[in-house]
Amino acid sequence: MILSAIALNPAIDKTYFVEHFSIDALNRATNMKTNIGGKGVNVAVTAARCGMTCFASGFLSGYNGQMVGKFLKDAGVTTDFVYTEGETRVNIKIIDTVNQTYTDLNEAGPAVPMDAQKDLYKKVEDLAIKSDMVYLGGSFHSSMGDDVYKKLVTIVKEKGAVAVLDADGAALQIGIEAKPNIIKPNLKEMESLAGHRLKTVSDAVNAVRKVQGKGVETVLLTMGGNGAVAATPNGIYRAYSINAPVRSTVGAGDSFLCGFLYGKSIAATDEEALQYAVSFATAKIQTEGTDIPLFEALVCDKDKVTVEHVE
Numbered sequence: 001m002i003l004s005a006i007a008l009n010p011a012i013d014k015t016y017f018v019e020h021f022s023i024d025a026l027n028r029a030t031n032m033k034t035n036i037g038g039k040g041v042n043v044a045v046t047a048a049r050c051g052m053t054c055f056a057s058g059f060l061s062g063y064n065g066q067m068v069g070k071f072l073k074d075a076g077v078t079t080d081f082v083y084t085e086g087e088t089r090v091n092i093k094i095i096d097t098v099n100q101t102y103t104d105l106n107e108a109g110p111a112v113p114m115d116a117q118k119d120l121y122k123k124v125e126d127l128a129i130k131s132d133m134v135y136l137g138g139s140f141h142s143s144m145g146d147d148v149y150k151k152l153v154t155i156v157k158e159k160g161a162v163a164v165l166d167a168d169g170a171a172l173q174i175g176i177e178a179k180p181n182i183i184k185p186n187l188k189e190m191e192s193l194a195g196h197r198l199k200t201v202s203d204a205v206n207a208v209r210k211v212q213g214k215g216v217e218t219v220l221l222t223m224g225g226n227g228a229v230a231a232t233p234n235g236i237y238r239a240y241s242i243n244a245p246v247r248s249t250v251g252a253g254d255s256f257l258c259g260f261l262y263g264k265s266i267a268a269t270d271e272e273a274l275q276y277a278v279s280f281a282t283a284k285i286q287t288e289g290t291d292i293p294l295f296e297a298l299v300c301d302k303d304k305v306t307v308e309h310v311e
Contacts, residue, residue: 001265003047004127004161005077006120006152007040007058008140009109010068011091013250013290021096021103030097035290036071037091039138039166042254042292046280048076049295050262055080055131057123061110062087080127082119086110093250093290102249111143124152128159133261136180137166137254149175157181166257168192179215184257187223204229205236205310220260220277222253227278229310230260232270239274240306241281247288255284259298275305 017031044056056072059065060081065088072079089107096103128134134156136149149171156163157178165172165180168189176183176193191198194207208219208231219231227241259280263273279302283293 001133002053002055002131003044003133003135003261003265004055004057004124004131005040005044005047005135006124006127007038007044007056007138008112008120008144008148009089009138010036010038010041010058010060010065011089011106011109012064012067013037013091013093015093015095015248015250015288015290017095017097019096019098021094021099021101027094033288033291036068037251037290038068039254040135041068041072042251042290043135043137043258044072044077045075045292046255046258046298047261049292050258050265050298051295052262052265054078055127057081057120057127059084059110059112059116059120060088061085064088064090080123082116082123084110084112084116095248100246106139109139109141112141113143117144121151121155124155125159128156128161131161132265133162133164135164135166135257135261136175137164140171146170147174150178153178153180164257164261166253176211176214176216181216182218182220182257182260183211183216184220184222184253184260186253187221190221201226201229201238205238209236220257222256222281224249228256228274230270230274234270236310237270237274238308238310239278240308241278242301242304244282244286244301246285248290249285250290251292252281252284255292255298256281271307271309272302274307275302278305 016029089109092105094103163180212231228239259277263276283297
């Protein structure tokens, strides 16, 4: 299985650990970690750790961009990025180790000139031709427009690859118009799509069914500690979470999606793929900062996961 991951706005993640974090006051970090992050990067590295052949593309800038590229190459990912002016963004994450709060401050990242956007679309065409799946997800600079994922999904599907979309807001709503094969909204994103709160599992089931009716083959709705609801061509499923200590929720959704894709890459059933998804996410929440667990940790809880075939 060959996966390509497109990272339109990767980042250097700096995580600060603080006791009793206070707004409008001096805070002193007890520890700090630096990681390479962004959804596309997380997916590419996790896929590579699962033994999948993985390519990565997108935009990189400046010294930070060189760090991202080296990190991916060291992880076994083949890179083919478009380099632009400016500096790849830095995201600040503050974890209060006493009160268990998680605060994010994310930079916007550099603007992307039109010629660089055209270069990327050509690279995505080439990658889609030689890939089984192409992951498209994460933030992007406003210079690209809210229809960027709709354009990219269209390119990927035209070239015969499975389009996997993980976006939010208008980019997700517009992206769905291109009928990606797989999407992975979280609860907040799905509520935005549905236009109302999802208070029960029944509400979640109705919501994923409605989105699937728009032409999306597989809808993976993650609900944090309440597990997930998934609509696939074979039915609708409820996957239950596993009780585990939470050290960081950053990247848990990315890990969930990677687990599902890994399951499908080894021809697992939908139920088994969802077991892998929950197992991957469980390993991630037990890992501090934005570190990515090793393969053995990602798969170790798979057989503990309960999945019900709802309909």
